[in-house]
Amino acid sequence: MILLVDAGNTRVKWRVVSADAPARALAEGAVGHAEIDMLAAACRAWPGLVRVLGCNVAGTSVAAGVAAACAPLRVDWLLPTAACAGVRNLYENPERLGADRWAALIGARHSHAGPCLVVTAGTATTVDLLSATGDFLGGLILPGVELMQQALARGTAQLPLAEGRFEWQPRRTVDAIRSGCLQAQTGAVERMFRQIAAQPDALCLLGGGAADSFADLLEVPLRRIDNLVLTGLGTVATLPAPPTR
Numbered sequence: 001m002i003l004l005v006d007a008g009n010t011r012v013k014w015r016v017v018s019a020d021a022p023a024r025a026l027a028e029g030a031v032g033h034a035e036i037d038m039l040a041a042a043c044r045a046w047p048g049l050v051r052v053l054g055c056n057v058a059g060t061s062v063a064a065g066v067a068a069a070c071a072p073l074r075v076d077w078l079l080p081t082a083a084c085a086g087v088r089n090l091y092e093n094p095e096r097l098g099a100d101r102w103a104a105l106i107g108a109r110h111s112h113a114g115p116c117l118v119v120t121a122g123t124a125t126t127v128d129l130l131s132a133t134g135d136f137l138g139g140l141i142l143p144g145v146e147l148m149q150q151a152l153a154r155g156t157a158q159l160p161l162a163e164g165r166f167e168w169q170p171r172r173t174v175d176a177i178r179s180g181c182l183q184a185q186t187g188a189v190e191r192m193f194r195q196i197a198a199q200p201d202a203l204c205l206l207g208g209g210a211a212d213s214f215a216d217l218l219e220v221p222l223r224r225i226d227n228l229v230l231t232g233l234g235t236v237a238t239l240p241a242p243p244t245r
Ligand SMILES: Nc1ncnc2c1ncn2[C@@H]1O[C@H](COP(=O)(O)OP(=O)(O)O)[C@@H](O)[C@H]1O
Pocket: 007, 008, 009, 010, 011, 012, 121, 122, 123, 124, 144, 145, 146, 147, 208, 209, 210
């Protein structure tokens, strides 16, 4: 059995899979950075674990926390490369791509045969173009929904950090903030989708902790997929020599 770990800037998502069927989750969960030691309980609950494969974009102390929770198993961290599992990485500097984006692109390639827009709405929102032939063409990074709202509250005198709701014609400050942030997310997605919209089977794959806040607003062919990063890591786990450190 294998433990897959997606260490993001807000939460660490994990999934236990069997080595023969890494696409099927036997168990999964998510923990905040302050509770990473709870991963140790997952490790103890699955004594058949022989391997941990992860990706980390949350810095060295989160990586160290994951490593400590998984010990004595060692954690192999996915390294973005120029090509892996049928996906070609056209980033100018392939290794500079976030490892979570790379894993999600690999997951997308193995979930949908046509061209797709891979959207992960987490701390940041990423909007990545994957061609019908498996080329990662490039993508956007924007502040996630919560980060956008926090930035407005932090950077202004009059804007609160309060619950608003989406309105097409907002007439209260809190609704104007919420709607502005959600329109920014959906606008970015829909504009990027235009680049593949005319191709057969073009699809937007959407996941991440904030995905539900704007999924219903998106006017593109959409499939909600939770934890595409972990799906991609499951695919990488089947490779004879996965690019890890
Ligand atoms: N229970 C939750 N805990 C934390 N964030 C949540 C939760 N439910 C939804 N969210 C939203 O999900 C975002 C984090 O999503 P996630 O996919 O875990 O991000 P990351 O991969 O960056 O760690 C938060 O910014 C917040 O908007």
